[in-house]
Each structure stands twice: as C-alpha cells, then as structure tokens.
Amino acid sequence: MQAKRRLVKGNEAIALGAVAGGCDAFFGYPITPQNEVPEILSSEMPRHGRVFLQAESEVASINMVYGAAAAGLRAMTSSSSPGISLMMEGMSYIAGAELPCLVVNVMRGGPGLGSIAASQADYFQAVKGGGHGDYRCIVLAPWNVEEMYAFPGIAFDMADRYRNPAMILADGVLGQMMEPACIPSEPPAASHPEKPWAANGRNGRSHKNVANSLVIDPHELRDHNRKLQAKYQQMQAECKWDTRLADDAEIIVVAYGITARIAFSACKLARKRGIKAGLFRPITLYPFPAKPLLETAANAKSLLVVELSSGQMVEDVRLTINGKQPVAFYGEMGGVIPSPAEVCERIVEAAQ
Amino acid sequence: MSTIIERPGTQTPEGLNCVFEKPRAMSDKPFHYCPGCSHGTYHRLVGEMIDEFDLMSRTVGVCPVGCAVFAYEYFEFDMVEASHGRAPAVATGVKRCLPDRFVFTYQGDGDLASIGMAETIHAAARGENITVFFVNNGIFGMTGGQMAPTSLIGQKTTTSQAGRDPMLTGQPIKVCELLSSLDGVAYLARVPLSSPKNIKTCRKYMRNAVRCQLEGKGFALVEALSPCPVQWGMTPGDAIDYIDEKVVKVFPPGEFINKLND
Amino acid sequence: MIEENLIAGFGGQGVLSLGKLMAQAAMEQNLCATWLPSYGPEMRGGTANCVVCFSDDEIGAPVAANYDAVVVMNQPSLEKFESAVKPGGTLLINSSIISVRAKRSDIDVFYIDANDLAESVAGNAKAANVIALGALHAVRPRLETSAIEAALKTAFEYKGQKVIDMNIRALHAGMEAMQDTEPNQPQATAARAR
Known part of the structure; x- marks a missing residue:
C-alpha cells in the first residue's frame, strides 16, 4: 500500500528509517541539531519491543552500541559533530573488532563548540577513519528527507555485509527541515542476517566467540590490518552516486548532501545563462565513487566542488581527476549556506 | 575464536578422589600474571561462579584494559573486550x-x-542488572606502576615518586562508599584477597553478586583488595601484610549493600 | 516558480505552525515544499522563525538570503528581517503589537491587526497566526484557498471539527481584512472597524 505523503522532518525520517531498517537498539545522548532522533526513538523503539536507552555521554553511547553490536544486534547511535568526536575511540574499536553498527552525524559548525548551524566540516573525520588506526567507515550522505528515511536500512545492510561501522553524514538543515515524504505508518519486517560470530552466550556452540580488537603480536596485527584493507577494497564496488544534467555538461559541479541541492539549483540557473553545468553527487562518501566521477567528468572542461567546509571532499575529487581537468573549489564555513545564485556565480567563473 | 579441548574432567584413577580441579569455565591458557598477583585467584573465583551457577552457555563477560586485558583468553565463555573504562x-x-x-x-x-568512573556511576545509578568484579590494587599495574585514584596517601609510584601527596592529588577514592548512596545498587561488598579465609569470604560475596543479577535485583559489585608486589616493590608476602595492615584501614572490608532477601 | 517565505515572531505566536500550514498547503496542491525552523539557543531567547519554500520544481536551498514574502509578528522581527525582503516583495506586519511602520519603500508593506482580529473571530489571540496567513494569502495569492483549508483540516484534525471551523473562519477573516487594501497604507481599515 502506498503510504500517504506528509510533511516529515529530516531527523524524524532518520528515526523512523532506523526502525524500518531493523534497528534493535538505540543508545544516545542529547545534542543539537539531532535531538528529534532520540526523542522519537524513545517511544518508537519500546513500542516495537526494541531497546532505547539515553546514555550518560557520547562515550558511553558508542560503547553501549559496541556491546549490543558484539552481541549480534543491529545497534545505532545518533549525534552531532562534538559528540561524534567523543565517539571516535569507540568507532575505532568497533572497526577493529569488525562489528557492524550505525552512527548518525547531523553535522554542525566547528571546530570546538562551534555553532549549531549546518556544516560539512566533518567529512575528513567521517571518511578517513576519524579515530586512531587504519580503518574506514562506510559513509552515506542523504540529500533529502526521503533519503534520510531510506538510508538507515541501507547502512545497516552494508554494515552487516562487511562487519563494519556505517555512518550517515547529514547536517543541521537536513535534520531540521520538513519536506513531503511517503513514510509507511508501520515499519516493514526487516530481515537480519545470521551472525555466527556474535558474543551472545555459547548456548551449545562448540567454541567461544570473543569481540576484540587487541592483537598484541605485530605480525598478527599486520595480517589483521591487511584483512581490513582487503575488505575496504571490496567495498569499492558498492559506491553509490547520482547525476543531474550531467550528460552534456561542460562543467561538473560535485557536491553532497544539502550542498548538492543548492548546486543543482545553481546548475539550472547557469544553464539559463548558457553554461552547460551538471551535478555529480556522491551518495557514498566512503567508498568514494571515483570511477563514476571520472566517467561523468570525461567530457567536461572543468569541475567545481562545493562544500560547507574549507575544502575537504575536494581533495578526493582532485585525487580522482588527477590533473586531467582543473578542479575549482567553493566553500562556506561556520553555518553559512550559499544561495543557488552565489554558487551559480562560481560556476560562471569556473567555466571561463 | 578458540575451540574447546575436552578435558578429562572429574575422571580420576580408581581408588582416588578428585579434591581439586580447574573450573570448566576456564581455559588451559597459563596466566601471564606476575608472581604474587591475585588476578589469578580472582579469575578462578569467577570461573567457579560460572560453573556453580551453570552459566557457561549464557554468559557474556566484558574484560577491561589493564592487567586483565587478556582475560578473554583464560575463560571458555563468550567475551567482549572493552576500551579502557567503558566495560x-x-x-x-x-x-x-x-x-x-x-x-x-x-x-x-x-x-x-x-x-571509567562516569560509566561505573551511571551503570550503578540506572540499577543496570550486571555484575562487576572489581580488582583494587591501588596502582596502574599494566602500564608500569603509576599512581591510581585508589593509591594510598604516601604510596610511592612511578608518578608519585616521593609518595602520594594529598595536597597535590587528593585522597584515595573509595568506590564502595561512593556507590553506596545510589538507589540502583543491589549489592556492594569489599574484601581483601589476603588469606584463604578472606578468599572464601570473597567467594561468598561473589555468589551474592551473581545471585543479584540472576534474581533481577540490579547493579552488584564486589571489590577485591589485591596485592601488586611487583609495582609496589615488595615481596609477595610483604604485599599481603601491607594489605592487612595498611590498605584495609583506608578501604574497610565488609558488605555495604545487600538487597538479597535472605 | 519558487516562492521563498520567512515567518518570524515570539515563541508562542504560532510562527512555526504558520510556516508548516503554508508548506502543508503547498504539498496539498502537489508543489514541492520545504520548511526549516530556527533552532537551538536562538529560540530559547523567545524568538522563533522559519523559512518556507514552495515551488513547482525540486527545491535546492531550503534557506535564502532574501525572501519573496516576510511575515513579522513582533517588533524585534521587523527590525531584524525588514531588510531581508526582496525588492518588490511583500512584508506583512502584525500591527496589533508592532506600533512602528516599515521604512522601506521598494517593497509592498501591509499591516494587519492580527491579534485583535483573532480575539474577535476566535475569542483569543492564538489564532493570530492563521489571521496572518489569510492576510498574506489575500495580498499575495500564491497558494489555492482550498489547499490552505485542507492544510488547516490536517493540522487541527486531532482537535476536532470545532477547532477546524474556527481556524477556517480566522483564515477568511484575515483574507477579508485585506480585501481591496493597497500596499503601504495605514492599518487595514476592515480590521480596525471590527
């Protein structure tokens, strides 16, 4: 049955999407601008016989997620930039112990306490590891409320497939805004894969299971790292992206999340001024859709990367393009959101 | 992941009685602990609890960062290795x-x-239905003998080389006393692991702490005052005497809270 | 076509609800719509605002530097957002509690005694936001009246038919108060007369 369209807030969509995606347990700590996520889940999770607990801190939250994930359940937390920084140690342990989980970051301005306005300045932290050691998270970047609803389930599936933490990287605007969206009033039945590795009590199993990231022997740890790296290589095949107006584009604008929407409007404005601009939107920020970007940009004369940061994803774009075409950058920081007209001006500049 | 090697168990040669054996919950891995350390004793008591209450098939243990970081190697049930303080x-x-x-x-x-004090206090305050086996030896053993919040006044450590100065680092934290004010706590007890008699008391306290969880009473914690002869710079014998003479004066043993309906 | 609106006032004046009603109405007539509230410390101080965009095309930025229409329900909001109206845009001022007049002459300014009118139509000032919605709709008819009525039905369904009817009356009272009102005139005479 087609769900009725209604106005849904981005954070509400994340919460309902988590329930629909089969989240068994949520642990979190309040922080603006993601508070609707725990607020809604505090009633939705018990209503579906699942676990909700407000932790004493982000540090405790991520470690509760670690415990629940080690026990084989679909566990998640949600926070915003400063809180995510506090979770980085736990993320590293979860990645090291090869456990699946979901972490939502509704980004706000930094560094430090920064602001509560929207930002994309946590890109490096999200896609380059973030905590200590050689590890990566699967990172998904939604651009509207419908994707905020759909991505928790996709993220859980990918996390389970690779036994790896996954992150949804949104921002204050996406979290706070409402849009029409079709969301079923009752979640569909989610299917959980078997987790024979779970530390959930032996119950007749012939061996014990241990969730652990401690590998004291250097050679063994090297082998463990090689195994992780091979897994990250394997993930590359699952990169996701979207393009708009890109087929005949002379300039490709690369942007994700809320910025991609502004960039798309800017592309349309630029086309009214006779500049063939098109959008390339990475949906998985890790694995970064390098090959699709190369193919999309093959016939373009130049690229422009737009971010709500001082220039983070632009490094991955430049690594991908590797000097074949000029890659310009336009970034705003601290919660300032550029208008489509402002981005259009940068497109005009970059196209010259 | 490790595969269980079936041990002979209680099979004994004819005419002999088995009077002592390793708990089935424990593996054959030799302990890495220093001479005179009581982690081995405490581990064994944990193993005895799992056997006694027949919990092997449904136990999930959480090990710490510290001297017991390899605890998962010594037990045969499922375990999760936590980061420092987050157990x-x-x-x-x-x-x-x-x-x-x-x-x-x-x-x-x-x-x-x-x-991990925040996690400890909040788990206790929530009345989290878990059991905590706490080893207090007043020092950071694994990292090389640095001062702990439980180090005694005047205690020489590698980061308080002239002895712990209360003007500089305050007084020792008494965990049982601290947690006593929280309504979520079902069981709190402290015991020195300094003699066979005290070890038997410890077993009794641990039994109570396990029962609290099985009966759904809430947070239970047993604090074992333990010797660390190597980092204390003492012989094992002197370390035991130090516990009985000095440590128990600051950390008085006994049951602090017991909500079992006995 | 994209219409970008800003609604601002005190917390409790229903400015966020007014914005949601606009977004809901836009959705009822199958337009794309976004609603974005101010959030965090700025709303703890007692002021609130939201941005509502609607369009027949996908909406890029759900915020803007300048707006086609701005509704200010209190004086601090007028001081803060008068400059944010696009040249040629519309500024609606709640003259029940804002005693000063707008300064700009390159925009269409309208005044509505929203609180007073709400008192007389609905018996309390809580409906002032719906009065303002009606007034804005009268002077800048970008949505269908039936869509706004449908939005009111959706929003107040849980409160029952009486409340829905009262709000629909408030909507029409706001519209009627602005009938034949030219911009940049003193307070709507219709509103005054009641």
Whole structure:
C-alpha cells in the first residue's frame, strides 16, 4: 500500500528509517541539531519491543552500541559533530573488532563548540577513519528527507555485509527541515542476517566467540590490518552516486548532501545563462565513487566542488581527476549556506 | 575464536578422589600474571561462579584494559573486550539487548575508578542488572606502576615518586562508599584477597553478586583488595601484610549493600 | 516558480505552525515544499522563525538570503528581517503589537491587526497566526484557498471539527481584512472597524 505523503522532518525520517531498517537498539545522548532522533526513538523503539536507552555521554553511547553490536544486534547511535568526536575511540574499536553498527552525524559548525548551524566540516573525520588506526567507515550522505528515511536500512545492510561501522553524514538543515515524504505508518519486517560470530552466550556452540580488537603480536596485527584493507577494497564496488544534467555538461559541479541541492539549483540557473553545468553527487562518501566521477567528468572542461567546509571532499575529487581537468573549489564555513545564485556565480567563473 | 579441548574432567584413577580441579569455565591458557598477583585467584573465583551457577552457555563477560586485558583468553565463555573504562557501558549494551544472559565486567581500579568512573556511576545509578568484579590494587599495574585514584596517601609510584601527596592529588577514592548512596545498587561488598579465609569470604560475596543479577535485583559489585608486589616493590608476602595492615584501614572490608532477601 | 517565505515572531505566536500550514498547503496542491525552523539557543531567547519554500520544481536551498514574502509578528522581527525582503516583495506586519511602520519603500508593506482580529473571530489571540496567513494569502495569492483549508483540516484534525471551523473562519477573516487594501497604507481599515 502506498503510504500517504506528509510533511516529515529530516531527523524524524532518520528515526523512523532506523526502525524500518531493523534497528534493535538505540543508545544516545542529547545534542543539537539531532535531538528529534532520540526523542522519537524513545517511544518508537519500546513500542516495537526494541531497546532505547539515553546514555550518560557520547562515550558511553558508542560503547553501549559496541556491546549490543558484539552481541549480534543491529545497534545505532545518533549525534552531532562534538559528540561524534567523543565517539571516535569507540568507532575505532568497533572497526577493529569488525562489528557492524550505525552512527548518525547531523553535522554542525566547528571546530570546538562551534555553532549549531549546518556544516560539512566533518567529512575528513567521517571518511578517513576519524579515530586512531587504519580503518574506514562506510559513509552515506542523504540529500533529502526521503533519503534520510531510506538510508538507515541501507547502512545497516552494508554494515552487516562487511562487519563494519556505517555512518550517515547529514547536517543541521537536513535534520531540521520538513519536506513531503511517503513514510509507511508501520515499519516493514526487516530481515537480519545470521551472525555466527556474535558474543551472545555459547548456548551449545562448540567454541567461544570473543569481540576484540587487541592483537598484541605485530605480525598478527599486520595480517589483521591487511584483512581490513582487503575488505575496504571490496567495498569499492558498492559506491553509490547520482547525476543531474550531467550528460552534456561542460562543467561538473560535485557536491553532497544539502550542498548538492543548492548546486543543482545553481546548475539550472547557469544553464539559463548558457553554461552547460551538471551535478555529480556522491551518495557514498566512503567508498568514494571515483570511477563514476571520472566517467561523468570525461567530457567536461572543468569541475567545481562545493562544500560547507574549507575544502575537504575536494581533495578526493582532485585525487580522482588527477590533473586531467582543473578542479575549482567553493566553500562556506561556520553555518553559512550559499544561495543557488552565489554558487551559480562560481560556476560562471569556473567555466571561463 | 578458540575451540574447546575436552578435558578429562572429574575422571580420576580408581581408588582416588578428585579434591581439586580447574573450573570448566576456564581455559588451559597459563596466566601471564606476575608472581604474587591475585588476578589469578580472582579469575578462578569467577570461573567457579560460572560453573556453580551453570552459566557457561549464557554468559557474556566484558574484560577491561589493564592487567586483565587478556582475560578473554583464560575463560571458555563468550567475551567482549572493552576500551579502557567503558566495560559497564559495553555490558549495558549486551544486557539491555539480551536480558536473559549473565553479563559481568572484570575491571581494575584504573579502569573502573579513574577513566571509567562516569560509566561505573551511571551503570550503578540506572540499577543496570550486571555484575562487576572489581580488582583494587591501588596502582596502574599494566602500564608500569603509576599512581591510581585508589593509591594510598604516601604510596610511592612511578608518578608519585616521593609518595602520594594529598595536597597535590587528593585522597584515595573509595568506590564502595561512593556507590553506596545510589538507589540502583543491589549489592556492594569489599574484601581483601589476603588469606584463604578472606578468599572464601570473597567467594561468598561473589555468589551474592551473581545471585543479584540472576534474581533481577540490579547493579552488584564486589571489590577485591589485591596485592601488586611487583609495582609496589615488595615481596609477595610483604604485599599481603601491607594489605592487612595498611590498605584495609583506608578501604574497610565488609558488605555495604545487600538487597538479597535472605 | 519558487516562492521563498520567512515567518518570524515570539515563541508562542504560532510562527512555526504558520510556516508548516503554508508548506502543508503547498504539498496539498502537489508543489514541492520545504520548511526549516530556527533552532537551538536562538529560540530559547523567545524568538522563533522559519523559512518556507514552495515551488513547482525540486527545491535546492531550503534557506535564502532574501525572501519573496516576510511575515513579522513582533517588533524585534521587523527590525531584524525588514531588510531581508526582496525588492518588490511583500512584508506583512502584525500591527496589533508592532506600533512602528516599515521604512522601506521598494517593497509592498501591509499591516494587519492580527491579534485583535483573532480575539474577535476566535475569542483569543492564538489564532493570530492563521489571521496572518489569510492576510498574506489575500495580498499575495500564491497558494489555492482550498489547499490552505485542507492544510488547516490536517493540522487541527486531532482537535476536532470545532477547532477546524474556527481556524477556517480566522483564515477568511484575515483574507477579508485585506480585501481591496493597497500596499503601504495605514492599518487595514476592515480590521480596525471590527
């Protein structure tokens, strides 16, 4: 049955999407601008016989997620930039112990306490590891409320497939805004894969299971790292992206999340001024859709990367393009959101 | 992951009675602990609890960062290795999702009372239905003998080389006394592991702490005052005497809270 | 076509609800719509605002530097957002509690005694936001009246038919108060007369 369209807030969509995606347990700590996520889940999770607990801190939250994930359940937390920084140690342990989980970051301005306005300045932290050691998270970047609803389930599936933490990287605007969206009033039945590795009590199993990231022997740890790296290589095949107006584009604008929407409007404005601009939107920020970007940009004369940061994803774009075409950058920081007209001006500049 | 090697168990040659054996919950891995350390004793008591209450098939243990970081190698049940201080949060995650499992943490004083104090207090305050086996030896053993929040006044450590100065670093934290004010706590007891008699008392306290969880009473913690002869710079014998003469004066033994209806 | 609106006032004046009603109405007539509230410390101080965009095309930025229409329900909001109206845009001022007049002459300014009118139509000032919605709709008819009525039905369904009817009356009272009102005139005479 087609769900009725209604106005849904981005954070509400994340919460309902988590329930629909089969989240068994949520642990979190309040922080603006993601508070609707725990607020809604505090009633939705018990209503579906699942676990909700407000932790004493982000540090405790991520470690509760670690415990629940080690026990084989679909566990998640949600926070915003400063809180995510506090979770980085736990993320590293979860990645090291090869456990699946979901972490939502509704980004706000930094560094430090920064602001509560929207930002994309946590890109490096999200896609380059973030905590200590050689590890990566699967990172998904939604651009509207419908994707905020759909991505928790996709993220859980990918996390389970690779036994790896996954992150949804949104921002204050996406979290706070409402849009029409079709969301079923009752979640569909989610299917959980078997987790024979779970530390959930032996119950007749012939061996014990241990969730652990401690590998004291250097050679063994090297082998463990090689195994992780091979897994990250394997993930590359699952990169996701979207393009708009890109087929005949002379300039490709690369942007994700809320910025991609502004960039798309800017592309349309630029086309009214006779500049063939098109959008390339990475949906998985890790694995970064390098090959699709190369193919999309093959016939373009130049690229422009737009971010709500001082220039983070632009490094991955430049690594991908590797000097074949000029890659310009336009970034705003601290919660300032550029208008489509402002981005259009940068497109005009970059196209010259 | 390790495969269980079936041991002969209680099979004994004809005419002989088995009077002592290793708990089935423990593996054959030799302990890495220093001479005179009581982690081995405490581990064995944990193993005895799992056997006695027949919990092997439904136990999830959480080990700490510290001297007991390899605890998962010494037991035969499922375990999760927590980051430093976070064992109560990890145990909370497991227990909330699998409430019918027996979930315990095994933590030292640096882990539980220094870096992990917030997790300790909040798990206790929530009345989290988990059992905490706490080893207090008043020092950071694994990292090389640095001062702990539980170090005694005047105690020489590698970071308080002239002896712990209360003007500089305050007084020792008394975990049982601190947690006593929290309504969520079902069981709190402290005992020195300094004699066979005290070890038997410890077993009794641990039994109570396990029962608290099995009966759904809430947070239970047993604090074992333990010797660390190597980092204290003493012989094992002197370290035991030090516990009985000095440590128990600051950390008085006994049951602080017992909500079992006995 | 994209219409970008800003609604601002005190917390409790229903400015966020007014914005949601506009977004809901836009959705009822199958337009794309976004609603974005101010959030965090700025709303703890007692002021609130939201941005509502609607368009027949996908909406890029759900915020803007300048707006086609701005509704200010209190004086601090007028001081803060008068400059944010696009040249040629519309500024609606709640003259029940804002005693000063707008300064700009390159925009269409309208005044509505929203609180007073709400008192007389609905018996309390809580409906002032719906009065303002009606007034804005009268002077800048970008949505269908039936869509706004449908939005009111959706929003107040849980409160029952009486409340829905009262709000629909308030909507029409706001519209009627602005009938034949030219911009940049003193307070709507219709509103005054009641």
